[in-house]
Amino acid sequence: MSLEHDFVVHTGAAGVVADGRHDLAVVVGPAGTTSALVMTRSRTAGPCVALSREARVGSVRGFVVLARNANVATGAQGYQDAVEIRDRVAALAGARADELIVCSTGVIGRRYPMESIRAHLDTLTWPGTATVDAAATAIMTTDTHPKVCRVEGDGFEVVGIAKGVGMIEPDMATMLSFVLTDAQIDPEDLDRVFRRVVEQTYNSVSIDTDTSTSDTALLLASGSAGTVDLDAFERALLEVCTTLVKDIASDGEGASTLITCTVTGATSAQQARTVGKAVINSPLVKTMVHGADPNWGRVVMAVGKCVDEPDITTEALSVSFGGVEVFPQDVDDSVLAGVQEHLRADEVEIGVDLGLGQESWTVYGCDLTEGYVRTNADYTT
Amino acid sequence: MSLEHDFVVHTGAAGVVADGRHDLAVVVGPAGTTSALVMTRSRTAGPCVALSREARVGSVRGFVVLARNANVATGAQGYQDAVEIRDRVAALAGARADELIVCSTGVIGRRYPMESIRAHLDTLTWPGTATVDAAATAIMTTDTHPKVCRVEGDGFEVVGIAKGVGMIEPDMATMLSFVLTDAQIDPEDLDRVFRRVVEQTYNSVSIDTDTSTSDTALLLASGSAGTVDLDAFERALLEVCTTLVKDIASDGEGASTLITCTVTGATSAQQARTVGKAVINSPLVKTMVHGADPNWGRVVMAVGKCVDEPDITTEALSVSFGGVEVFPQDVDDSVLAGVQEHLRADEVEIGVDLGLGQESWTVYGCDLTEGYVRTNADYTT
Numbered sequence: 197m198s199l200e201h202d203f204v205v206h207t208g209a210a211g212v213v214a215d216g217r218h219d220l221a222v223v224v225g226p227a228g229t230t231s232a233l234v235m236t237r238s239r240t241a242g243p244c245v246a247l248s249r250e251a252r253v254g255s256v257r258g259f260v261v262l263a264r265n266a267n268v269a270t271g272a273q274g275y276q277d278a279v280e281i282r283d284r285v286a287a288l289a290g291a292r293a294d295e296l297i298v299c300s301t302g303v304i305g306r307r308y309p310m311e312s313i314r315a316h317l318d319t320l321t322w323p324g325t326a327t328v329d330a331a332a333t334a335i336m337t338t339d340t341h342p343k344v345c346r347v348e349g350d351g352f353e354v355v356g357i358a359k360g361v362g363m364i365e366p367d368m369a370t371m372l373s374f375v376l377t378d379a380q381i382d383p384e385d386l387d388r389v390f391r392r393v394v395e396q397t398y399n400s401v402s403i404d405t406d407t408s409t410s411d412t413a414l415l416l417a418s419g420s421a422g423t424v425d426l427d428a429f430e431r432a433l434l435e436v437c438t439t440l441v442k443d444i445a446s447d448g449e450g451a452s453t454l455i456t457c458t459v460t461g462a463t464s465a466q467q468a469r470t471v472g473k474a475v476i477n478s479p480l481v482k483t484m485v486h487g488a489d490p491n492w493g494r495v496v497m498a499v500g501k502c503v504d505e506p507d508i509t510t511e512a513l514s515v516s517f518g519g520v521e522v523f524p525q526d527v528d529d530s531v532l533a534g535v536q537e538h539l540r541a542d543e544v545e546i547g548v549d550l551g552l553g554q555e556s557w558t559v560y561g562c563d564l565t566e567g568y569v570r571t572n573a574d575y576t577t
Numbered sequence: 578m579s580l581e582h583d584f585v586v587h588t589g590a591a592g593v594v595a596d597g598r599h600d601l602a603v604v605v606g607p608a609g610t611t612s613a614l615v616m617t618r619s620r621t622a623g624p625c626v627a628l629s630r631e632a633r634v635g636s637v638r639g640f641v642v643l644a645r646n647a648n649v650a651t652g653a654q655g656y657q658d659a660v661e662i663r664d665r666v667a668a669l670a671g672a673r674a675d676e677l678i679v680c681s682t683g684v685i686g687r688r689y690p691m692e693s694i695r696a697h698l699d700t701l702t703w704p705g706t707a708t709v710d711a712a713a714t715a716i717m718t719t720d721t722h723p724k725v726c727r728v729e730g731d732g733f734e735v736v737g738i739a740k741g742v743g744m745i746e747p748d749m750a751t752m753l754s755f756v757l758t759d760a761q762i763d764p765e766d767l768d769r770v771f772r773r774v775v776e777q778t779y780n781s782v783s784i785d786t787d788t789s790t791s792d793t794a795l796l797l798a799s800g801s802a803g804t805v806d807l808d809a810f811e812r813a814l815l816e817v818c819t820t821l822v823k824d825i826a827s828d829g830e831g832a833s834t835l836i837t838c839t840v841t842g843a844t845s846a847q848q849a850r851t852v853g854k855a856v857i858n859s860p861l862v863k864t865m866v867h868g869a870d871p872n873w874g875r876v877v878m879a880v881g882k883c884v885d886e887p888d889i890t891t892e893a894l895s896v897s898f899g900g901v902e903v904f905p906q907d908v909d910d911s912v913l914a915g916v917q918e919h920l921r922a923d924e925v926e927i928g929v930d931l932g933l934g935q936e937s938w939t940v941y942g943c944d945l946t947e948g949y950v951r952t953n954a955d956y957t958t
Binding site for chain 1: 618619620621622647649650652684685686785786787788789790858859860861864865867868870872873874875877878879880881882883884886887889890891892894904905945946947949950951953954955
């Protein structure tokens with residue numbers, strides 16, 4: 197594929213954690229690559245996010261990822277470390293420094309092991325010969341598998357990679373996600389399309405309500421496939437990002453079930469998303485799914501938490517599990533058995549109709565399990 | 578005590594759940610009792626909350642509690658059931674119907690077992706001879722112990738009872754809390770003082786970010802102790818409510834640790850509370866405390882979630898555990914051992930200084946454990 201020719205990939209073991217795992221990934225597109233970039237709104241975002249904000253809007257060509265150390269709350273020194281890594285990689289790849297961004301996720305509050313990273317950069321030869329799939333593996337932290345999605349458009353290709361796991365309720369972007377395409381699209385169009393897709397995907401997923409300090413979503417378009425139909429491109433991009441987001445949700449820390457909540461009958465898309473987020477973020481809904489218990493009262497409760505939506509009422513509301521209405525319609529035992537069966541599946545659909553208007557939205561989340569508690573009670577020191 | 582003479586208490590097994598446990602409590606003060614009442618803002622609040630909103634503002638004399646059934650999402654029939662119970666108890670107690678409120682907590686979406694409740698009311702004699710402590714026991718759902726707090730003022734007494742457990746992030750009130758006093762205070766003063774105290778106590782606690790559909794806090798003042806110093810009364814009330822809220826937090830579903838987070842150096846009390854809530858509601862902070870792991874980076878992350886507080890920066894921030902600064906000051910191993918020891922205690926203090934102003938706020942929460950997941954995955958059907 198031309199896309200794999202366009203983007204040069206390197207991965208390696210830079211010793212971020214000294215276990216020999218690949219934890220450095222570099223992807224760089226050709227000169228003339230256009231870009232769209234969305235990053236976290238966190239008030240304690242890290243130096244890498246600050247540095248990436250200085251990159252050339254619309255003409256970023258590539259990115260460097262260091263996995264398993266967030267480089268957050270590391271002060272001026274952490275910023276300087278990120279600059280040094282970016283500048284060395286840019287020199288190797290023949291790119292301008294402000295055409296690269298640096299992204300990191302992992303433990304907060306520790307400096308990079310710069311000696312080990314410098315030793316790796318000393319031996320790095322360019323062009324790298326790794327694949328996009330290898331990059332997807334190198335950016336993992338506690339993900340159980342790499343997250344990659346490819347979609348063939350009419351004369352172009354879109355490939356996305358992401359990492360997720362925990363601390364996932366992105367606010368303007370996701371943990372880390374990178375999407376590559378060979379389509380030729382000018383930066384203004386790319387930005388507009390990407391933000392629309394980000395709203396429907398990365399900004400509609402939550403694992404645990406916690407927002408990372410490192411969230412970054414980057415879209416790079418190399419242009420070698422020539423101009424494309426923008427609507428067709430947006431559909432392909434939406435398919436890639438939706439697939440990645442569902443993968444992130446079902447691979448949430450300790451998660452055993454992907455929860456999709458579609459809210460219909462809303463007066464606005466924003467209202468529908470607010471309600472959907474309240475449902476998938478409710479610990480009582482999440483544990484209900486984990487227990488495969490059709491306790492729909494908890495969904496009613498979660499909807500009620502949207503106190504700034506004064507037109508919502510219990511009377512206009514209906515709730516369904518797997519397309520089967522459970523409220524207000526009474527459910528007899530044979531129907532209930534089917535609903536319970538659905539709640540035991542790997543993917544559970546919760547439907548909420550507000551009975552107020554015509555707008556809708558879908559959000560993605562996962563169940564809350566003993567595994568989430570164990571993973572996060574044991575993490576770090 | 579005069580207070581125990583003023584308020585007549587009845588408890589009994591009304592068969593809300595057919596296991597013989599006392600699950601009905603009635604408390605009624607003398608004619609002339611003044612009151613202050615704060616209830617949930619939930620958009621799916623139950624019929625009992627709707628009915629209580631019709632009570633006589635400032636001169637409610639008493640309350641009826643049915644435990645282990647929320648009577649929520651039960652429609653017009655659920656409202657009628659609550660009216661019937663209220664009217665029968667009012668007739669027995671010689672009160673006007675609109676001088677009583679009805680409160681319920683428990684499973685959502687089931688009607689009261691009215692036959693069994695009527696049978697109990699048929700045998701109920703008045704005045705009841707139960708104690709306030711018995712009422713605290715009768716209102717429990719999955720609480721592990723009754724929650725009662727008494728404070729002796731100068732010439733007056735304040736007694737509060739509460740239930741908590743799960744679905745606890747009250748919005749304008751708490752799950753169920755009732756405070757009695759023999760002080761004589763006019764309804765306007767009572768309301769003003771109570772709302773101020775509710776902000777600092779019930780509206781500053783969270784078990785799991787879920788907001789009940791039944792939250793109600795009621796303060797009844799019988800007046801037999803005569804007029805009192807209002808400031809002294811507010812101090813006593815704050816002590817009672819703070820004690821109950823800490824009891825609710827440490828008895829959260831599955832909880833093993835009470836977390837107190839005090840935010841200082843804020844530009845406003847509201848900003849301090851917003852940050853405090855973000856910290857105690859973070860699943861990653863809650864599991865960090867459960868694992869006794871001084872991973873302060875998660876506190877920095879949680880502070881960063883307050884995206885609508887643009888003046889917050891990592892640079893101005895400091896974090897402490899048990900009064901020992903862990904960020905930005907580097908902690909050596911001997912200090913770290915002490916911090917870990919503190920995190921293993923029954924009560925953990927997280928301090929956040931925003932370095933911006935002079936305002937502060939304290940919020941209360943608990944850790945997130947496998948027990949919370951198990952309890953709520955298994956609840957109900």
